[in-house]
Amino acid sequence: MFWVSLLALGATVQAVPQRGGAGGLSMLRFGCAQSVIDRIDPLVDPGKIPSPHVHQVVGGNAFNASMASTDVSNLASCTTCTFAEDFSNYWTAAVYFRARNGSYKRVPQMPNQQIGNADGGVTVYYTATEKVTAFKPGFRMFSGDAMRQKSAGLGRNMQSCYRCFPGPNFQANTQSPCMDPKIDSEDFPKTPCPGGIRSSVIFPICWDGKNLDSPNHIDHVSPPVGGPASFAVVNGKCPASHPVKIPQVHYEIVWDTRMFANKADWPEDGSQPLVLSNGDTTGYSQHGDYVFGWKGDSLQKAMDGKCFGPSCNGLKTQAFPAANKCTLKSQVSENMDGWLDKLPGQGMSMSGMVF
Structure with a gap:
């Protein structure tokens, strides 16, 4: 099928005619520039300043240490996303490089393939192949496990992964996310990635139809019957407990590891040098947070209209x-960049995780 060949480019999809994605596919793919690097987390640690570890955040400027369960599109005045009606917030843990001398340096993000001149940030997908119900104001969810230290055991259906680009210009980017056995891994790559590392986080596609959130921010959503599926495989049947099909949300973050590819700078024992901002050196605890904030019924119209790529009839975009320019000032006054003796907020347990 035509659209399968596009997906096989591994997130290099370009806009095709604005209506009628091939095969009935709806797939928004757009960039959201970085709005702030900060140590707050309104989902997991609401109101806590500072929260335990650093996040990189994109989307609307209503992002705050606490966010009421309301229509955040009415609270924001700008967004870092190219869909101008998307005031949602999307955030993940940051990534740091551990040098041979034990110091840390935050790894910056760089624009994803086919995105444009974004100030780092996140590439966001909303995907559906059938009628779906868009999220409601106040909806929020979480994907991943911030305490995971081993594989989730899902094979190629892993819900988070890293793609290690062996050369510039997204070299070897020929398969869909998490599906390449040579350059994709669920944990941090063990070899240098001179072209950067693309990090993927995939969210569930079924909702209970009632709760906009749950105590762990996970239980109100669910994978389809049979378990989590890979990127853009969204035709699974939802369980009776979570009967409402929702768009598949998927994040891609490209970490600019080009300056950290010299193994002479790596730890002396040869171990891989990357660490998530929560202290995880495995990479398995990669996770994503989501707060819905599309204006009115704009997302529902995009899904119903089979929109594809970075533009959609009836939706406003911005360059x-x-x-x-839609940036936020960090609420925690600390050095999160430069060369650091320890990770920001580092309070390590025996396992090395930040609490």
């Missing part, structure tokens, strides 16, 4: 020169 990155405008999106890049």
Whole structure:
């Protein structure tokens, strides 16, 4: 099928005619520039300043240490996303490089393939192949496990992964996310990635139809019957407990590891040098947070209209020169960049995780 060949490019999809994604596919793919690097987390640690570890955040400027369960599109005045009606917030843990001398340096993000001149940030997908119900104001969810230290055992259906680009310009980017056995892994790559590392986080596609959130931010959503599926495989049947099909949300973050590819700078024992901002050196605890904030019924219209790529009939867009300006001031006054003796907020347990 035509659209399968596009997906096989591994997130290099370009816009095709604005209506009628091939095979009935709806797939928004767009960039959201970085709005702030900060140590707050309104989902897991609401109101806590500072929260335990650093996050990199994109989306609407209503992002705050606490966010009421309300329509955040009415609270925001700008967004870093190229869909100008998307005031949602999307965030993940940051990534740091551990040098041979034990110091840390935050790994910056760089624009994803086919995205444009974004100030780092996240590439966001919303995917469906059938009628789906868009999220409601106040909806939020979480994907991953911030305490995981081993594989989730899902094989190629892993819900988070890292793609190690062996050369510039997204070299070897020929398969869909998490599906390449040579350059994709569920944990941090063990070899240098001179072209950067693309990190993927995939969210569930079924909802209980009642709760906008749950205590762990996971239980109100669910994978389809049979378990989690890979990127863009969204035709599974939802369980009776979570009967409402929702768009598949998927994040891609490209970490600019080009300056960290020299193994002479790596730890002396040869171990891989990357660490998530929560202290995890395995990479298995990669996770994503989501707060819905599309204006009105704009997301529902996009899904119903089989929109594909970075534009959609009836939806307003903005260029990155405008999106890049929608920044927030960090609420925690600390050095999160430069060369650091320890990770920001580092309070290590025996396992090395930040609490």
